Amino acid sequence: MTLASVIIGGIILAVLIVRAVWIMRAEAGEDGGGRPRGVRPGTGYTEIESNYFSGVGGGSQMITRVPRDPQEYARAFVPKRGGKHRS
Numbered sequence: 001m002t003l004a005s006v007i008i009g010g011i012i013l014a015v016l017i018v019r020a021v022w023i024m025r026a027e028a029g030e031d032g033g034g035r036p037r038g039v040r041p042g043t044g045y046t047e048i049e050s051n052y053f054s055g056v057g058g059g060s061q062m063i064t065r066v067p068r069d070p071q072e073y074a075r076a077f078v079p080k081r082g083g084k085h086r087s
Contacts, residue, residue, distance in 0.1 A: 039066075039068055042068045044067075045065040047066075049062075049063050050064070
């Protein structure tokens with residue numbers, strides 16, 4: 001390798017490292033671009049529609065209802081009583 005190619009390679013590497021650090025610091029300071037995350041708590045449900053089509057005639061469509069109440073949402077993940085393990 002010549003000295004010029006080593007210098008150019010070092011400059012390119014330094015620019016890439018500085019740019020990566022710059023991007024990481026900029027993204028760390030953001031709060032999501034001002035967009036709210038999630039759904040505000042309340043009553044009722046949020047409906048999520050998912051469609052899948054294979055392109056060969058198969059596929060599926062599903063609608064999932066997610067409760068807006070945080071307590072009701074958490075209860076969905078708690079196992080029901082009546083299993084083998086009782087405390």
